[in-house]
Each structure stands twice: as C-alpha cells, then as structure tokens.
Amino acid sequence: FLETIEDILPRLPEGISIWAMKDSVPQGIISLKEKLSTASDCHVPRSHHAISNTKTPYLYIFTSGTTGLPKAAMICHLAAMKSSTGLWAFGCTPDDIIYITLPLYHSAASLVGIGGCIELGATCVLRKKFSASQFWNDCRKYNVTVFQYIGELCRYLCKQPKREGEKDHRVRLAIGNGARSDVWREFLDRFGNIKMCEFYGATEGNINFMNHTGKIGSVGRATFFHKVSTIKKRDIEIC
Numbered sequence: 001f002l003e004t005i006e007d008i009l010p011r012l013p014e015g016i017s018i019w020a021m022k023d024s025v026p027q028g029i030i031s032l033k034e035k036l037s038t039a040s041d042c043h044v045p046r047s048h049h050a051i052s053n054t055k056t057p058y059l060y061i062f063t064s065g066t067t068g069l070p071k072a073a074m075i076c077h078l079a080a081m082k083s084s085t086g087l088w089a090f091g092c093t094p095d096d097i098i099y100i101t102l103p104l105y106h107s108a109a110s111l112v113g114i115g116g117c118i119e120l121g122a123t124c125v126l127r128k129k130f131s132a133s134q135f136w137n138d139c140r141k142y143n144v145t146v147f148q149y150i151g152e153l154c155r156y157l158c159k160q161p162k163r164e165g166e167k168d169h170r171v172r173l174a175i176g177n178g179a180r181s182d183v184w185r186e187f188l189d190r191f192g193n194i195k196m197c198e199f200y201g202a203t204e205g206n207i208n209f210m211n212h213t214g215k216i217g218s219v220g221r222a223t224f225f226h227k228v229s230t231i232k233k234r235d236i237e238i239c
C-alpha cells in the first residue's frame with residue numbers, strides 16, 4: 001500500500017517515520033527488510049522487551065471528562081486489546097468495510113474502530129471530518145457495510161433533506177452510543193434495515209453495556225459475568 005501514501009509524504013509532519021516491508025523503498029521511507037537482514041538471529045533478551053506486562057501504558061487518550069475535567073487517561077495494553085474486540089462482539093467480520101468519521105483522539109474511533117479493524121483484518125474507510133451531506137455518498141462509493149456513530153450523528157443524518165434512493169446502500173450495522181429512541185426509529189424508517197448496536201462505556205470506566213436484546217432506546221446492560229468476575233477497575237475500557 002506504499003503507493004497510496006506517496007502523495008502525502010512531502011506534507012507529513014517531521015518526526016513521523018514510515019517503515020515498509022520492502023527491499024527498495026522511495027526516499028524518506030525506512031526499509032524494515034534491510035534492517036532485518038543485518039539483525040542478529042539470537043533471541044532478544046527479555047530485559048529488552050518493550051512490553052513486559054499487559055498493565056503497562058499503551059497510550060494516553062483524551063477523555064472528555066465523565067469523571068471530572070477533560071484529561072489524558074492512561075490506557076494499558078490489556079484495555080486496548082479488549083476494546084479491539086468490540087466490533088467482533090457486535091458481529092463484524094473480516095469482510096466488513098467500516099466507515100469511521102469520529103475523531104481519532106477519542107477511544108471510540110481509535111480503540112474500538114481502528115483497533116477493531118486491525119483485530120478483524122477488516123477494511124477501514126476514514127474520513128477526516130464527519131459530513132452529513134456526504135455520508136451516504138461515501139457509503140455507496142466505498143461499499144461501506146458498518147459505520148460508527150456517537151451522540152447526535154444519527155440525528156444529523158435524519159435532519160438532511162430527503163433524497164431519492166436513501167435505502168440504496170450496503171450498510172447493515174451501526175455501532176455507537178447516544179442514539180435517542182425517537183431518532184433511532186426515524187433513522188431505521190428512513191435509511192432501511194440497519195442493525196443498531198448501541199453500547200455504553202467510558203474511557204475511565206470499569207464496565208460497559210451492550211444492547212443485545214433489540215429493545216429500541218436501550219443501551220443494554222452488563223452481563224451476569226460482570227457481577228461474579230474479579231475484574232478490576234480499568235480492565236474494561238470501551239469508549
């Protein structure tokens with residue numbers, strides 16, 4: 001896929017390095033293959049492993065402040081791995097094409113969305129900024145089958161002027177949070193039989209809910225296993 005980023009290479013900010021698994025690479029790209037060919041065959045000693053356990057920081061993520069002021073919240077490797085199973089848990093497969101228009105500095109798009117695509121090996125269609133008027137055009141153009149929403153996104157789509165063929169798309173699933181039941185109903189009437197997978201979670205929370213019962217307006221509930229498990233705070237961080 002190297003060719004697909006050639007256009008933007010000159011405009012990338014300094015400090016971003018691109019590694020490619022190729023012998024000959026264009027200027028400005030580092031060849032991982034070349035580095036590997038000169039590397040030792042011996043096992044890397046354990047003390048050199050960057051990650052020694054799954055509770056070490058994976059990244060710091062912006063949280064909008066459910067638990068106080070907006071701040072950087074620590075996400076450990078375990079939490080990131082758990083978040084990346086969200087798309088799978090809602091029934092996405094490697095054949096899905098997932099449309100993400102949410103900001104990537106948020107857990108929903110980055111950990112659940114991108115993380116979920118990597119976990120599944122599914123295709124991800126990214127848009128820099130959500131556009132209500134272009135939304136369905138993009139879905140048709142890229143054969144999108146799943147999209148992520150948050151808050152009022154579905155309402156913005158319902159507020160768009162009506163057009164011909166609004167049910168003409170391949171979207172089968174929508175995954176997110178905050179769709180009110182009136183918008184939810186209107187959305188399904190207008191855009192067709194899309195399975196709405198509503199869930200609740202907080203970056204710094206210790207639990208998440210998923211709607212698996214098909215009740216309009218429900219954010220779902222925690223499973224029985226949560227009650228009996230010994231899972232500690234920060235283990236489950238979905239949104």
Ligand SMILES: *[C@@H]1O[C@H](CO)[C@@H](O)[C@H](O)[C@H]1NC(C)=O
Nearest residue numbers: 097123140141142143144170
């Ligand atoms: C979308 O699907 C159609 C029909 O299967 C195919 O011809 C087209 O190339 C696909 N578009 C993209 C962007 O993959």
Ligand SMILES: *[C@@H]1O[C@H](CO)[C@@H](O)[C@H](O)[C@H]1NC(C)=O
Nearest residue numbers: 196197211212213214215216
């Ligand atoms: C959540 O509720 C909607 C509306 O009834 C339903 O169509 C959908 O299947 C439910 N989601 C899941 C994951 O069961």
